[in-house]
Amino acid sequence: MSTESTTISETDSSxxxxxxxxxxxTTGLSIFTKAEFFVKVNAVLAVIFLLIGAVAAISLALTRxxxxxxxxxxxxxxxxxxxGVNMLVFWIIFFEMAILYFASTTLLNTKMFSKxxxxxxxxxMAAGAILTNYIILDGRADVMLTSYPxxxxxxxxxxxxxxxxxxxxxxxxxxxxxxxxxxxxxxxEGSMPLVTFGAATAAxxxxxxxxxxxxxxxxxxxxxxxxxxxxDPGVYRLFWWxxxxxxxxxxxAAMVAVWYFVATMSTGAKPLNETVCRGAFILxxxxxxxxxxxxxxxxxxxxxxxxxxxxxxAMYLAVLASMIHGYTVPASMEVAMRRKGYTKxxxxxxxxxxxxxxxxxxxxxxxIIFGFIGGITGVTLGTEQINIMAxxxxxxxxxxxxxxxGGTTLAFMGLCYYLVPLIFQKDFYMKTLARIQPWLxxxxxxxxxxxxxxxxxxxxxxxxxxxxxxxxNLETGFDPIAHFFLGxxxxxxxxxxxxxxxxxxxIVAAVFFxxxxxxxxxxxxxxxxxxxxxxxxxxxxxxxxxKDYEHVKTPGTIVLVLIFLLSFxxxxxxxxxxxxxxxxxx
Amino acid sequence: xxxFHPKGNWYRTPTGAERLWVGLALAWCLVMSVTMPWWHFQGxxxxxxxxxxxxxxxxxxxxNQFIETNQVGEMNNIPIVEPAPGGDAxxxxxxxxxxxxxxxxxxxxxxxxxxxxxxxxxxxxIPLNMNLHVLPGYxxxxxxxxxxxxxxxxxxxxxCGIGHHxxxxxxxxx
Numbered sequence: 001m002s003t004e005s006t007t008i009s010e011t012d013s014s015x016x017x018x019x020x021x022x023x024x025x026t027t028g029l030s031i032f033t034k035a036e037f038f039v040k041v042n043a044v045l046a047v048i049f050l051l052i053g054a055v056a057a058i059s060l061a062l063t064r065x066x067x068x069x070x071x072x073x074x075x076x077x078x079x080x081x082x083x084g085v086n087m088l089v090f091w092i093i094f095f096e097m098a099i100l101y102f103a104s105t106t107l108l109n110t111k112m113f114s115k116x117x118x119x120x121x122x123x124x125m126a127a128g129a130i131l132t133n134y135i136i137l138d139g140r141a142d143v144m145l146t147s148y149p150x151x152x153x154x155x156x157x158x159x160x161x162x163x164x165x166x167x168x169x170x171x172x173x174x175x176x177x178x179x180x181x182x183x184x185x186x187x188x189e190g191s192m193p194l195v196t197f198g199a200a201t202a203a204x205x206x207x208x209x210x211x212x213x214x215x216x217x218x219x220x221x222x223x224x225x226x227x228x229x230x231x232d233p234g235v236y237r238l239f240w241w242x243x244x245x246x247x248x249x250x251x252x253a254a255m256v257a258v259w260y261f262v263a264t265m266s267t268g269a270k271p272l273n274e275t276v277c278r279g280a281f282i283l284x285x286x287x288x289x290x291x292x293x294x295x296x297x298x299x300x301x302x303x304x305x306x307x308x309x310x311x312x313x314a315m316y317l318a319v320l321a322s323m324i325h326g327y328t329v330p331a332s333m334e335v336a337m338r339r340k341g342y343t344k345x346x347x348x349x350x351x352x353x354x355x356x357x358x359x360x361x362x363x364x365x366x367x368i369i370f371g372f373i374g375g376i377t378g379v380t381l382g383t384e385q386i387n388i389m390a391x392x393x394x395x396x397x398x399x400x401x402x403x404x405x406g407g408t409t410l411a412f413m414g415l416c417y418y419l420v421p422l423i424f425q426k427d428f429y430m431k432t433l434a435r436i437q438p439w440l441x442x443x444x445x446x447x448x449x450x451x452x453x454x455x456x457x458x459x460x461x462x463x464x465x466x467x468x469x470x471x472x473n474l475e476t477g478f479d480p481i482a483h484f485f486l487g488x489x490x491x492x493x494x495x496x497x498x499x500x501x502x503x504x505x506x507i508v509a510a511v512f513f514x515x516x517x518x519x520x521x522x523x524x525x526x527x528x529x530x531x532x533x534x535x536x537x538x539x540x541x542x543x544x545x546x547k548d549y550e551h552v553k554t555p556g557t558i559v560l561v562l563i564f565l566l567s568f569x570x571x572x573x574x575x576x577x578x579x580x581x582x583x584x585x586x
Numbered sequence: 587x588x589x590f591h592p593k594g595n596w597y598r599t600p601t602g603a604e605r606l607w608v609g610l611a612l613a614w615c616l617v618m619s620v621t622m623p624w625w626h627f628q629g630x631x632x633x634x635x636x637x638x639x640x641x642x643x644x645x646x647x648x649x650n651q652f653i654e655t656n657q658v659g660e661m662n663n664i665p666i667v668e669p670a671p672g673g674d675a676x677x678x679x680x681x682x683x684x685x686x687x688x689x690x691x692x693x694x695x696x697x698x699x700x701x702x703x704x705x706x707x708x709x710x711x712i713p714l715n716m717n718l719h720v721l722p723g724y725x726x727x728x729x730x731x732x733x734x735x736x737x738x739x740x741x742x743x744x745x746c747g748i749g750h751h752x753x754x755x756x757x758x759x760x
Contacts, residue, residue: 150705
């Protein structure tokens with residue numbers, strides 16, 4: 001990499017003065033200290049909001065667990081709003097901003113476009129997040145994440161979200177401008193790395209999401225100030241989901257980029273075929289737009305043709321993209337492992353994967369939970385007719401906790417096990433606990449998601465404080481089995497919460513009090529021989545890889561994805577079968 | 587490596603197992619794409635799409651008129667209303683009840699108009715687990731044929747304020 005730094009000084013001497021950078025002792029990549037600061041600050045803020053969201057989360061799990069019912073009704077709805085906003089918006093997006101700074105400057109070996117803009121965006125995002133949290137806790141915005149009008153929050157709630165979104169938009173602009181100056185200054189040869197390509201995909205979708213968010217929330221803010229008529233609630237839902245669903249797709253693109261990054265760092269994997277991987281990212285950009293229609297499948301005001309058309313062609317082509325990544329990520333690991341000599345049988349390579357590396361195990365669990373639970377349920381519940389049995393039931397959070405938490409959050413946790421030694425240059429304490437942490441958190445989320453999903457099949461609604469409807473004029477209630485599954489939800493929630501606290505303790509201990517790694521290589525989680533083989537594969541990069549790479553067979557991965565396809569088909573058709581028990585409706 | 591820059595022309599059509607998987611995944615997506623329109627014409631459970639714009643005050647008036655002409659009883663101070671088979675019925679979601687109680691006949695078809703007097707509500711029929719979204723200003727018409735008899739509860743599954751978890755209603759099918 002040092003040769004590339006020389007190339008910069010030859011092409012643009014002004015760069016050298018501003019580009020105060022250090023060479024990473026582990027990867028040899030150039031890290032630009034100004035950009036590094038923003039990677040650190042955004043990651044730290046992300047973890048702070050994760051903690052706020054987590055405290056809300058455990059209080060909710062212990063309330064839905066119907067034998068405990070920790071909170072009263074007012075605080076349940078308040079904590080539900082707080083949880084949704086902090087987890088889905090502040091934790092994830094702050095962390096994604098850290099990824100954008102890293103993927104543009106470090107991986108492209110370039111300085112950042114503008115430090116001023118980076119400060120402006122940070123101030124906007126932090127101010128927005130603090131205002132929104134303040135007004136929710138103050139009890140003046142019990143409106144859930146979606147804030148569907150005519151339900152009205154205090155204007156500061158909308159203003160906080162808008163400020164945060166504008167800040168995020170500025171980061172995206174800074175990111176694209178950094179890509180541009182890197183290209184112009186020729187800081188790298190060839191095409192941008194796949195991880196940066198994935199981050200760029202996330203940033204493009206983020207811009208589309210934020211435009212929809214502005215259309216939904218700016219008029220709503222004006223309405224709350226009394227300056228404007230209320231937006232039509234159906235139209236609000238259309239645009240709000242243009243924000244809401246796209247935001248999830250930012251997470252998916254960023255998560256997949258992290259999958260590729262950690263796959264490389266932990267096993268030395270290389271994408272089998274750049275065309276396929278990049279093509280799949282492009283499918284996200286092109287087709288996820290209208291797929292947001294699947295949130296409106298049982299809404300009045302839209303025709304069946306509109307719903308079916310948008311969810312069939314658009315959503316399924318985006319699903320195709322995820323199914324492709326779901327193959328290419330494990331397949332690239334299988335090839336890397338086979339090249340290291342782990343060729344025994346179909347799954348010999350699988351057993352020898354670096355399971356002791358929490359970064360790796362978090363990402364491996366993320367792939368499995370996102371695919372098997374999140375993906376399969378999401379596509380099925382997003383089917384026009386099947387949605388009649390799913391809309392606003394606990395099946396929906398059962399699905400998205402598997403995608404957003406078991407998928408994205410777990411992948412981001414995995415990335416932190418690399419971020420701390422590489423960017424913060426600190427080592428971890430309590431490494432045995434670190435090895436357990438992804439399993440504890442991932443396992444808890446799986447149990448909780450299944451509890452939610454099964455309770456949802458009995459019709460238990462989301463966003464409802466009391467599943468017994470105590471005090472209702474017309475009495476009702478659920479099958480006792482539904483309450484058993486609400487207990488499962490609670491137990492899973494407790495396990496996941498312990499896993500999350502453990503993560504925060506490990507990260508805080510390492511970042512603030514950990515032994516310094518300055519001038520040292522990142523300590524390995526594998527044994528020295530295994531690490532040397534991984535380093536060897538990484539250091540060869542693209543140079544020595546011939547065309548033979550694609551001819552290494554991936555029998556293990558093919559078996560795994562066929563099991564996945566079979567599970568998918570079974571769940572999908574089982575739901576159609578359950579649909580036939582409903583009354584006839586059209 | 588996914589963190590380094592591929593040089594030169596990296597375009598390649600997929601081969602071997604990768605090609606097989608892309609093909610299989612695409613084929614499965616096409617199966618799912620075709621299933622929805624197929625069910626729309628062949629299946630008996632489809633999300634309704636018949637919708638009219640309506641002022642909440644007008645809708646409340648229609649509900650009251652419907653109750654006046656068809657009331658057959660009362661349950662906990664809520665009128666029980668029996669529409670004529672094949673006819674129109676009205677159901678109003680408001681903080682925090684579903685109004686009135688509907689009495690239907692098994693295997694008869696009804697056009698049930700649903701709307702909201704105030705906030706967004708979620709129509710959820712249990713234990714059947716049939717769910718629709720209800721918006722103020724929209725008259726959503728579901729053409730429905732109850733195929734099972736019994737007493738069914740309607741709950742609200744969209745947050746509509748602190749009393750949300752006490753918002754219930756009934757449909758009785760004979």
